[in-house]
Amino acid sequence: MSHTVGSYNPVKKQKSPPSTMFAHSSQSSSNSRRMVRRSSTGPILQHSKKKSSSPPQVRRRTSFTTISVREYEQCLGDCPATQEGAPISLGWAYEEKQSISLDEYEEARKPRRRRSELVLGVMERRQKLLSAGSSFLEVIHAERAVALKNGLLFSMSRQNDQKKKPASLSNHKSFTPRAA
Structure with missing residues (x-):
């Protein structure tokens, strides 16, 4: 499944969907909408509607139970x-x-x-x-x-x-x- 969020088009498709995922939107002072996608098995991707030459920010997080x-x-x-x-x-x-x-x-x-x-x-x-x-x-x-x-x-x-x-x-x- 391929999603387009703002101007970001994912390069790699996930083989299987992550076990948990949710989207969070927020309004910033410049009225640009940001989407944050979280997965318990993958990185957190932050996307912006504004066109930018830099790749999206990726924060990696791992937790163990x-x-x-x-x-x-x-x-x-x-x-x-x-x-x-x-x-x-x-x-x-x-x-x-x-x-x-x-x-x-x-x-x-x-x-x-x-x-x-x-x-x-x-x-x-x-x-x-x-x-x-x-x-x-x-x-x-x-x-x-x-x-x-x-x-x-x-x-x-x-x-x-x-x-x-x-x-x-x-x-x-x-x-x-x-x-x-």
């Missing part, structure tokens, strides 16, 4: 940022826990944790992976892969440091760099 909680499985991951131990990820399988109102959720939820509180230690990750069904061998292989990757990165960065040294320093046999 309920929250659906899902609990995802934890599995062996492949996060490249892991420095030590086996990486842990969320799997595809999940279990629907509950749907509650947003207000109830906000009242019951715990305060936000700091970033340092979100980091899992090596042993804690290992224990979570083993209790989630990963085999001990899989976890050990993942831990070794991370250690190997970080060891290679360390040795590569050390080689790059050696290449960046001035020639006068690298040719001296008595020069040995100290670790900082």
Whole structure:
């Protein structure tokens, strides 16, 4: 369905009508009529009968009433940022826990944790992976892969440091760099 309101002709047609819609008209001091169309699923469009070269103003608004909680499985991951131990990820399988109102959720939820509180230690990750069904061998292989990757990165960065040294320093046999 296509509507023309004032001088505005919609470019995109909506595939399905929004769940709620109403029109509000008001008179301004210049006697131009304005129409405001509101939708619970889309943006609020403001139109004017006056011809204007600028597009209509669009204000986007989103609101939520309920929250659906899902609990995802934890599995062996492949996060490249892991420095030590086996990486842990969320799997595809999940279990629907509950749907509650947003207000109830906000009242019951715990305060936000700091970033340092979100980091899992090596042993804690290992224990979570083993209790989630990963085999001990899989976890050990993942831990070794991370250690190997970080060891290679360390040795590569050390080689790059050696290449960046001035020639006068690298040719001296008595020069040995100290670790900082």
